[in-house]
Amino acid sequence: MRLTFTLYCFCLLLACVVSLPGKGQDVVKTKSVLQLADQYFAAGEYYTAAYLYEQFLNPSKYQVKRDVFPVYTNKKGIGMLPKNISRSAILYKQAVAYLMANYFAPADSIFNDCTDNINALYWKAVCERSLGQYDEATANLRAYMESTNTNKKLDEEAKAEWETLQYIGKQLRRPDTILANTRKLNMPDSYERGGFAVVPLNGDQYLVTSTKTDSGIVKGTNPHNSHLFQATLTNDSLAQLTPVSFPPTGLLNNQGAASSYGNKMYFTQWQKVNGKTISNIYVITQTNGSWSAPQLVEAVNSNGFSSKQPFITADGKFLYFASDRPGGSGGFDIWLATLQEDGSVGTPINAGEVVNTNQDEQAPFYQTSNNTLVFSTNGRTGMGSFDLFSAKGKTNLWSEPVNLGYPVNSSRDDIYFYAPEKTRLLENAIIGSDRGNGCCIQTYRINKAPKKNNLNGVVLDCKNHKPVADASIVLTTAAGTTRTTTTDINGKYIFDTVDTELKDYTVAVSKQAYRDTVSKVQITKTDETNLLTDQFFNADLCVEKKFVLRPENVVTVYFNFDKYNLKQEAVRKLDSVYNVLLEIPTATLQISGYTDGKGSVEYNAVLSDHRARACAEYFISKGIDGSRITFASFGACCPLEMELINGRDNPDGRSRNRRALINITKE
The missing domain is CATH 1.25.40.10 (Tetratricopeptide repeat domain)
Incomplete structure (x- = not known):
């Protein structure tokens, strides 16, 4: 120990x-x-x-x-x-x-x-x-x-x-603890001196705060002070630690918790004033490889109070920090200020009571790509001491903070956090924690595998909205890969382990006696309550029954050339069908309209639709409920007779193709 x-x-x-x-x-x-x-x-x-x-x-x-x-x-x-x-x-x-x-x-x-x-x-x-x-x-x-x-x-x-x-x-x-892999970063002397607040500087170079013994220190003062180091982060090792070379002007005994953007670095310095530790935020500018003397950032510091742990967002637009300055909720709060293009810092605003409590909040980190704030607090129920929490939003509008949970948090102080942009928050995170047996806070890496994502859906009959069982479901990704499953007795289907976004995915449904249907995936609901699997729910899919032509149940009526009005012979046939509909209340009709091969495809599509509708409207005019009738148009599709014989026109054949088929379903 x-x-x-x-x-x-x-x-x-x-x-x-x-x-x-x-x-x-x-x-x-x-x-x-x-x-x-x-x-x-x-x-x-x-x-x-x-x-x-x-x-x-x-x-x-x-x-x-x-x-x-x-x-x-x-x-x-x-x-x-x-x-x-x-x-x-x-x-x-x-x-x-x-x-x-x-x-x-x-x-x-x-x-x-x-x-x-x-x-x-x-x-x-x-x-x-x-x-x-x-x-x-x-x-x-x-x-x-x-x-x-x-x-x-x-x-x-x-x-x-x-x-x-x-x-x-x-x-x-x-x-979900089985999804996380946590281990301490290897760093020289961190067991005795600590090493925390790790953030990127450039490339594989990172800033880290640790303790070193100062030589030439004024007699009567503690020679063991906190300082900023530059280190190389390779895999799980911080190596080649080199103290950041500050000009001596403006330096206090202790520095740490820094963040850089462009040629500027913001960092904390602190000292005891009348027995009280006072922290302030400073900035240095790099020119030709050398750092300027530290300058107090007047806008974010408040006389007699502490401001510390600055963090600059990845887009360089905001400076987050912790402070016990007046105007907060109590103790240290999370604050933020805009960074102007001319290098000036705007007036700080409090992150608000959704984030801040009457205890201490500190060490803010903001992942711009996910609009997520991570901070440490001892003012909420957690695993003890300081825990890391996250909240979605920006400036002072936030979702309710969520404890990042075990093993990100421990029963000790868990304070500092960093994660690269455009990654899941815990995909490759770095945390500062007092959980080990060393003297101070040390740095840990956590890689948490993503939860599984399941796609759920249901297939219904378009007409009666009843589940369609045993339908074949083909899921196709944007890359063209496919997976297949079938619906259960309740018309439900599920695909496990799918991509989170489901962007440009399609679902194709096929079943005998039904028309094939293809539609884009449209997520209508998400259930994230399970810690191992998120459930995504696709919009309901409905399929229409095909026209099943059975000779014993099909009535054919014919039309004159380029006409869709019902001839007398056609009316007699439709009346016989009408009688069947009266005798069998459950019987339904499927009407399809056709044309001969003359005319354009577009024209024939419209004409065949008019012929099918003429039949349907006749039944409806006689009192048959429209819900018992479906119709479709097929243009010159599927001719029954040849319209050209030996290169010569066959008028009789054409007349037999100008038709409407009424299929009677008696089930």
Whole structure:
């Protein structure tokens, strides 16, 4: 666990002791170790405080190391408990210090010894959740919540932690975790120094934030500071780390979390002001391969407040950032400002209450190609600490944020995110997370395979809207590849694993006694509730029955040349059909009209349609419901007689082709 970094952290401790927060050296010369520990705890220097509490509680283990404090401590006070302060109370404070410094294993162990403080049971559950010991965390949290001890002070926090554990349980049971592959990027010394906020610079060059020890640092200040590095990202390795070469003018001790576009780079610098860490966003410009001195971006910074973690959109139009400036929802919020063509930055606007909560939102990333904002927050139900969420939209109009889920998120801090443009959000993403055993936030790559996409549909009879079973369905892609299936008893069909967009796909339907039908895929509904498969629903397809000509049920009527009015003989035949329709209420008619071969194709199509309609209108005029009649026109198609014999016109044959066929269906 993190105590394997004792030597490294001890160096940090020495640096911190030399520069006590908010106090001059002359003020603290007679401070006891316990007083120093409390002072560092109050200043938020939790690891240093925890180390000093340990020195006080176990002085025999620090006979040598305690000599590093001769200027600041009263050695006689080491191990001597002040009046009205119990050893258990100091242990509790030490455990909380380790917890606040994210050293969960030692914190968990020490909370075991705080048996007289019921609240230690809650904090122990928090440690165990952070360590992935979810069953133990649940048991201890339940014991805390069910306790009747009147000294409980964390009931509301316990309820929130219970929701977190329940959420974690659901996430771990998600079936789509099998689609994700997560692994830590290889980076020199990241285990000891951290490495996060990875974003592209150009080509295979990326920016990354990490810690390095500064030489020539002013005596009395911490030499271990955060800096920006340029690195080569190849597969899963960040290599050839080189510090970004800043001009010294305008530099503070700590830089990080940068974003670049064109010849400009925006980044965060921070320092402590009156014991409070203040972050601001700066910009540098590259000219002839060299960076200019950092300039404060006045528009996005607010005096006395922090702005940090800038991100420039891929189109260079917006600068997103996190800030606790006035006008937000509370804590750090996501803000954005326009970037003008002349290089100026517009007035920031808040991303709105749909995104921001009364807690902290930070580290914004925006994928322009998908109009998707990704950010980290501790203000929503998640897996614990900071989780990554996404929301669709732009500026201050967003969909409800969605937790990116396990394994993108862990039970620790998951803060930084990057994904290339024109890809699925989690197809090849990079995240910054505190989930490992290293000292700090490290970088991970996640590749999540897409969900399956199924195309569903139904085939209906155009006339009665009943399902058509056993129809052959052929799906053809834009590239011309085909797949085939059949409809079930309910007329339904399904194609699994299809392309997400389904652009220019067609569906062809064929079934005996029905006309073949081809139509473009038109998605009318999408169901994304299943974590492994999205269901796309095509518009309903209807098919019409073919004209099935049966000699015993077909009546033929003939027409004069270029005419469609009914002759007397035709009327007598239609009357006989009318009688059948009266006798059999379920009988239907299928009428087809034809012409001889004279005239153009277009003209004959119209004439044959008029002949079919003339027959249909006769039946309707006699009271037959039009829904029992269908008709179609075929022009000069399908002649019954030859119209030319030995090259000479055959008028008799032509007269027999000028006809209408009435097919009687009695089923």
